[in-house]
Amino acid sequence: MSRVMGGGRPALLISIGLVAAAIAGCGGDDGSAQQSLEDPQLGDPINLADCRDWKAGTVEERLGTIRGIREFLGTPVPGTGASREALGDEQAYELFEGWCAKEFARGFRLYKLYARAQAFAGVPSSDR
Numbered sequence: 001m002s003r004v005m006g007g008g009r010p011a012l013l014i015s016i017g018l019v020a021a022a023i024a025g026c027g028g029d030d031g032s033a034q035q036s037l038e039d040p041q042l043g044d045p046i047n048l049a050d051c052r053d054w055k056a057g058t059v060e061e062r063l064g065t066i067r068g069i070r071e072f073l074g075t076p077v078p079g080t081g082a083s084r085e086a087l088g089d090e091q092a093y094e095l096f097e098g099w100c101a102k103e104f105a106r107g108f109r110l111y112k113l114y115a116r117a118q119a120f121a122g123v124p125s126s127d128r
Helices: 002-026 032-038 051-056 060-074 089-100 110-119
Strands: none
Touching: 051 060, 051 089, 051 110, 060 089, 060 110, 089 110
């Protein structure tokens, strides 16, 4: 009987090894951890970052969030092929600083503030 049990042991060990390898592969690195270290952001996903996050964030996280929002919103306008004009880092930073300083704006989504300001970027002030 010990020969039968002993004979199945290598197969059992191989099975355990395969299962362990499969489990380890499930948590594989897709590059997002490296990206977040290189360009930290306040919200994950970017469309959930709000003024509370902005006020609590570091300068690096804030600038990373601005770049993330620019990429998120910088897609071509459907049907036209034209891109929306992006706000500069300084413009976006001032925009968020101004709105997020107001207590009533604590839940405002940063990408929505950016998108609304972006809609008027490049429009002469007399046309507004």
